[in-house]
Amino acid sequence: MFENLSERLSGVFDRLTKQGALSDEDVKTALREVRVALLEADVSLPVAREFVKTVQEKATGQAVTKSVTPGQQVVKIVHDALIDVLKGEGEPGSLKIDSPPAPILMVGLQGGGKTTTTAKLAKRMKDRDGKRVLMASLDVNRPAAMEQLAILGTQIGVDTLPIVKGESPVQIAKRAKTQAGLGGYDVYMLDTAGRLSIDEELMSQVEAVRDVANPRETLLVVDGLTGQDAVHTAENFDARIGISGVVLTRMDGDGRGGAALSMRAVTGKPIKFVGLGEKMDALETFEPERIAGRILGMGDIVALVEKAQETIEAEQAEKMMKRMAKGQFNMNDLKMQLEQMIKMGGMQGMMGMMPGMGKMAKQVEDAGFDDKILKQQIALIQSMTKKERANPALLQASRKKRIAKGAGMEVSDLNKLMKMHRQMSDMMKKMGKMGKGGMLKQAMK
Numbered sequence: 001m002f003e004n005l006s007e008r009l010s011g012v013f014d015r016l017t018k019q020g021a022l023s024d025e026d027v028k029t030a031l032r033e034v035r036v037a038l039l040e041a042d043v044s045l046p047v048a049r050e051f052v053k054t055v056q057e058k059a060t061g062q063a064v065t066k067s068v069t070p071g072q073q074v075v076k077i078v079h080d081a082l083i084d085v086l087k088g089e090g091e092p093g094s095l096k097i098d099s100p101p102a103p104i105l106m107v108g109l110q111g112g113g114k115t116t117t118t119a120k121l122a123k124r125m126k127d128r129d130g131k132r133v134l135m136a137s138l139d140v141n142r143p144a145a146m147e148q149l150a151i152l153g154t155q156i157g158v159d160t161l162p163i164v165k166g167e168s169p170v171q172i173a174k175r176a177k178t179q180a181g182l183g184g185y186d187v188y189m190l191d192t193a194g195r196l197s198i199d200e201e202l203m204s205q206v207e208a209v210r211d212v213a214n215p216r217e218t219l220l221v222v223d224g225l226t227g228q229d230a231v232h233t234a235e236n237f238d239a240r241i242g243i244s245g246v247v248l249t250r251m252d253g254d255g256r257g258g259a260a261l262s263m264r265a266v267t268g269k270p271i272k273f274v275g276l277g278e279k280m281d282a283l284e285t286f287e288p289e290r291i292a293g294r295i296l297g298m299g300d301i302v303a304l305v306e307k308a309q310e311t312i313e314a315e316q317a318e319k320m321m322k323r324m325a326k327g328q329f330n331m332n333d334l335k336m337q338l339e340q341m342i343k344m345g346g347m348q349g350m351m352g353m354m355p356g357m358g359k360m361a362k363q364v365e366d367a368g369f370d371d372k373i374l375k376q377q378i379a380l381i382q383s384m385t386k387k388e389r390a391n392p393a394l395l396q397a398s399r400k401k402r403i404a405k406g407a408g409m410e411v412s413d414l415n416k417l418m419k420m421h422r423q424m425s426d427m428m429k430k431m432g433k434m435g436k437g438g439m440l441k442q443a444m445k
């Protein structure tokens with residue numbers, strides 16, 4: 001779906017990654033090409049501009065990571081920026097379908113893939129989440145559309161609301177709600193009528209349906225091949241109806257894919273799913289990481305840079321160890337340790353990995369120590385001033401009150417943190433006295 005964009009960008013970055021040192025001029029030239037590639041993929045100008053600006057700022061400010069070329073690093077920055085542009089809140093593909101029967105309103109223009117997507121989504125909820133789903137077509141102007149949904153329903157084994165001639169869309173929506181309640185359905189989906197373009201009649205009809213259904217999700221289905229038009233459609237529907245997410249269809253085609261990049265940035269609404277074909281299972285959750293990977297097609301480089309960044313963290317940790325060995329262990333060090341602990345699977349996980357600390361891990365567990373506490377402790381340290389962090393001896397009564405309050409906690413919590421700091425600091429000093437690797441060597445014996 002992003003072949004062209006992917007090819008263009010690969011070309012730009014290939015040239016970059018081959019060079020040793022990278023000048024600002026190189027980055028600028030590359031980013032100019034990135035901008036052109038984005039525009040060619042039908043990404044809107046403001047979005048392309050903002051994107052390039054972000055990457056430029058990050059690339060300029062970033063220290064060069066050892067063992068990767070600056071060009072590789074730029075690829076990683078672009079990759080992360082792509083994810084930022086694409087990312088919405090919450091889990092990809094998550095829908096608010098608790099509290100049954102949950103109404104989902106499907107809206108969009110005619111031919112965008114609304115009916116097909118309604119059925120695909122119903123199938124997905126049935127198969128993956130074990131939900132009982134009821135589908136209803138509200139397209140009173142096109143009997144064929146109502147029948148199409150009924151046929152799809154039979155195909156995928158999902159119930160559809162029986163067709164009653166002469167009802168208005170609002171009446172059908174009400175009947176669907178009643179039926180969904182009586183029939184014990186978890187979800188009911190309302191497939192609204194589409195028009196070839198946005199008009200007042202369509203909008204007021206959808207609005208009326210929205211008001212009676214009070215949907216948990218309002219999903220706009222748009223044809224991804226229409227690029228910027230898809231984005232404008234989304235803006236219009238959102239302004240009038242209020243949408244909770246977007247489904248981009250026909251992403252299997254050789255479209256330019258730019259709609260995906262602009263959609264989130266322009267409308268602020270997440271793309272929840274993408275349609276990848278006419279078949280009933282051709283629906284995928286929209287995962288920014290995967291899409292960014294597809295756009296760049298440079299997974300190896302991204303992984304390489306991530307690895308190199310981990311190495312840097314390890315180097316930082318080593319520096320800290322050296323300072324600690326000299327008895328210098330302040331609140332900044334403690335904060336870094338706490339953050340590291342969370343990363344490594346919490347206190348127990350980390351102590352379990354350290355030789356000779358298995359017993360301590362057990363005690364920690366018994367004391368009910370978990371990540372929540374680690375995060376609270378980090379919040380306490382963040383509430384300290386720079387000076388206080390560097391010199392915990394400054395922490396007397398009035399300061400303690402302020403710090404605890406700032407973190408939304410009690411002074412007793414802060415006292416516990418300070419006790420832990422003292423104990424760790426003593427332990428570090430002892431470790432230091434044993435000499436380099438002393439403790440580890442002893443523990444291995």
Ligand code: GDP
Binds near residue numbers: 108252
């Ligand atoms: P509606 O008018 O918005 O309800 O559109 P339909 O659901 O009837 O879809 C119009 C056409 O687009 C149908 O032929 C679908 O099979 C096709 N279609 C829908 N989604 C996709 C998709 O993701 N990829 C492809 N290739 N075709 C799709």
